[in-house]
Amino acid sequence: MVTTPAGEEPADLLVLATPAAPTSRLLADLAPDAADELAQIGYASVALVTFAFRADDPGVAEALEIGASGFLVPPVDGRRVKASTFSFAKWDWVRAAGDGLLVLRTSLGRFGEEATLQVPDDELVRASLADLAAATGLRAAPVDAVVQRWGGGLPQYWVGHADRVARIRSAVAAVPGLAVCGASYDGVGIPATIASAHAATAALLT
Ligand SMILES: Cc1cc2nc3c(=O)[nH]c(=O)nc-3n(C[C@H](O)[C@H](O)[C@H](O)COP(=O)(O)OP(=O)(O)OC[C@H]3O[C@@H](n4cnc5c(N)ncnc54)[C@H](O)[C@@H]3O)c2cc1C
Known part of the structure; x- marks a missing residue:
C-alpha cells in the first residue's frame, strides 16, 4: 500500500508524473535514494x-x-x-x-x-x-x-543520466506499487514522455 505524502489518500498503485524537483520532494521520506538522485537533475x-x-x-x-x-x-x-x-x-x-x-x-x-x-x-x-x-x-x-x-x-541530461535514471528506478521499484515517469527520465520529447508513462504503468500492472 502506497500512501501520498499528505497521507490523505491511500493507494495501491501510484505513478508520480511530476518534474524531478517536486518528485524529489515527494519521495524524500519514501525513497530517499531516489529523491537524492532526482534532486541532481537540472x-x-x-x-x-x-x-x-x-x-x-x-x-x-x-x-x-x-x-x-x-x-x-x-x-x-x-x-x-x-x-x-x-x-x-x-x-x-x-x-x-x-x-x-x-x-x-x-x-x-x-x-x-x-x-x-x-x-x-x-x-x-x-x-x-x-x-x-x-x-x-x-x-x-x-x-x-x-x-x-x-x-x-x-x-537537462548530464553525462551519466542513463545510469542515474537506472538508480532512480531501482530505488523507486523497492517501494511496492510505486513508479515514476515523465521528461526527467528517457527523453524530453512528448513521444518519449508518453512512452515512459506506458512503461511505468506496465511495470506496476505486471
Ligand atoms: C517550451 C517548450 C517547447 C517544447 N516543444 C516540444 C515539441 O515541439 N515537441 C516535443 O516533442 N516536445 C516539446 N517539448 C518537451 C515536452 O513538451 C515536455 O518535455 C513534456 O511535455 C513533459 O511532459 P511531462 O508530463 O514529463 O511534464 P509536464 O507536462 O511538465 O507535467 C508535469 C505536471 O506535474 C505537475 N506538478 C508539478 N509539481 C507538482 C506537485 N508538487 N504536485 C502535483 N503536481 C505537480 C505540473 O503542474 C504538470 O501538470 C517542449 C518543452 C518546452 C518547455
Missing part, C-alpha cells in the same frame, strides 16, 4: 516567441519558404535564439489555418542563462527578429508576436 528555463508574417509581404517567401522546418543555433554562435520552428512548414494544418499568414516560433533560453530571459517581452521579440534576420535574411515586420515563458521547463 532544468533550463525557456521562452517561446510565436510570430505571424504575411506570406505575400516583400521578402517573406524568399526567406522562409526554403523547404526547411526550422533551424538550430549552437551556443558557439553567441545568439539569443537557440532554435526556430517553422510551424507553417512543419504542420500542414498550421499553414492552412494561417490563411495567408506564415506562423513560426523562436526558442530562447539555455541552461544556466535564466538572466537572459529576465527582460520584457518586447526585448525577446526584438532579439528574435534580429536573429531571424541573421539566419534567414527575413526583414519583414510580423503581423503579431506572442511571448510564452516556461520557467524550469526542460530537464
